[in-house]
Amino acid sequence: MGYVSDVMTPDEFKLFRDLIHNECGIFLKEEKRDFLKMRVEKRLKTLSIGSYFNYYRYVKDERNRRELSSLLDSITINETYFFRNTPQFEILRERVIPELIERKRKAGDYNLMAWSAGCATGEEPYSIAIEILEAIPDISRWNVQIIASDISWRCIETGQKGVYSGEKLKDVPPEYLAKYFIYSDESYQVSDNVKRLVIFDFHNLKHENGLTEVDVVFCRNVMIYFDIEEQKRIVARFQKVLNTDGYLFLGHAESLQGIANGDFRFLYLNKGTAYQKVNPA
Ligand SMILES: C[S@@+](CC[C@H](N)C(=O)[O-])C[C@H]1O[C@@H](n2cnc3c(N)ncnc32)[C@H](O)[C@@H]1O
Incomplete structure (x- = not known):
């Protein structure tokens, strides 16, 4: 895998933020940039893709709907327990x-x-x-x-x-x-x-x-x-x-x-x- 930048640029963040929002309604505010970066980075490593933008193009491709599912899954917060509240x-x-x-x-x-x-x-x-x-x-x-x-x-x-x-x-x-x-x-x-x-x-x-x-x-x-x-x-x-x-x-x-x-x-x-x-x- 090539080099993955340490920084997710504001434009890259917006691309992923809007994609996620359109696909499942979750809206990641600016302060979630590090969180998103870490989750996306994990997906890049799993797929051996070298840049955020290349991954974005991959995940946008209709043929890769499974990967979109995995990305959405990876950014969900699943905290729960029996008889909560x-x-x-x-x-x-x-x-x-x-x-x-x-x-x-x-x-x-x-x-x-x-x-x-x-x-x-x-x-x-x-x-x-x-x-x-x-x-x-x-x-x-x-x-x-x-x-x-x-x-x-x-x-x-x-x-x-x-x-x-x-x-x-x-x-x-x-x-x-x-x-x-x-x-x-x-x-x-x-x-x-x-x-x-x-x-x-x-x-x-x-x-x-x-x-x-x-x-x-x-x-x-x-x-x-x-x-x-x-x-x-x-x-x-x-x-x-x-x-x-x-x-x-x-x-x-x-x-x-x-x-x-x-x-x-x-x-x-x-x-x-x-x-x-x-x-x-
Ligand atoms: C914090 S958990 C809440 C679990 C449980 N309802 C509770 O209150 O303990 C939020 C859940 O909502 C799910 N979720 C988020 N966006 C969703 C969507 N667009 N469609 C279906 N489930 C979604 C997440 O995957 C996550 O498991």
């Missing part, structure tokens, strides 16, 4: 699921769908699955689907395996640990009845995925990396796929303020927050 899971267990299943039972509808959009390595959708198992006594009557989607193949693969180190389970209540995890070889395997409810899907939030009639969307700590226009587009999509009175959970540093006025009602319960889609007028 526990008050939101309390809302899910104590308010959202009971309300949804009561309404659906009355209508003779035994389908329940949740979407963990930007699920990273799967801890979030599995936490949702556990709360659903806890909250629905006659679970065998129900068709429950939790769609777990992410733009990172690495994450999807980890999620599908469902094996985690102890640090990812620090917020799991002891009774859940005993009930829904199998400890072996110093790690924890999610039990089959939980796994069965979760369907992993490689999906870029920039594009449609055909989901409809979703009851609950979790999209936490994902939109924080997007610019406001992209956030608006994504929330509009959630609004479209959610059933009326369905719920949307965002991360603790995210909100719908200035993004979706009037489409959702804000809920604050025991320090947890969520949004409920309101009836069309």
Whole structure:
């Protein structure tokens, strides 16, 4: 491989920043230049390409879509753990699921769908699955689907395996640990009845995925990396796929303020927050 410059020029940074933004909505601010440089450099080394610009041309080539996937994967932040932001899971267990299943039972509808959009390595959708198992006594009557989607193949693969180190389970209540995890070889395997409810899907939030009639969307700590226009587009999509009175959970540093006025009602319960889609007028 030839010499790779120590410096990513402002123009090179802009090329990659705009490419990434166009492809997946993540907007890297100027202060992320070193971060981007390090990630791109790794890709250059893997492919033995000698300059940022040559790599840019390579990754832009339609024939190299796989490499584009790898680049996008490499710049994602995948931090997550089970029951992250526990008050939101309390809302899910104590308010959202009971309300949804009561309404659906009355209508003779035994389908329940949740979407963990930007699920990273799967801890979030599995936490949702556990709360659903806890909250629905006659679970065998129900068709429950939790769609777990992410733009990172690495994450999807980890999620599908469902094996985690102890640090990812620090917020799991002891009774859940005993009930829904199998400890072996110093790690924890999610039990089959939980796994069965979760369907992993490689999906870029920039594009449609055909989901409809979703009851609950979790999209936490994902939109924080997007610019406001992209956030608006994504929330509009959630609004479209959610059933009326369905719920949307965002991360603790995210909100719908200035993004979706009037489409959702804000809920604050025991320090947890969520949004409920309101009836069309
Ligand atoms: C910080 S993690 C959040 C994980 C989990 N939702 C949580 O709150 O613990 C953000 C995830 O969003 C994913 N992501 C970023 N941009 C995306 C996009 N355009 N489409 C789908 N997933 C995306 C990343 O790959 C990453 O796994």
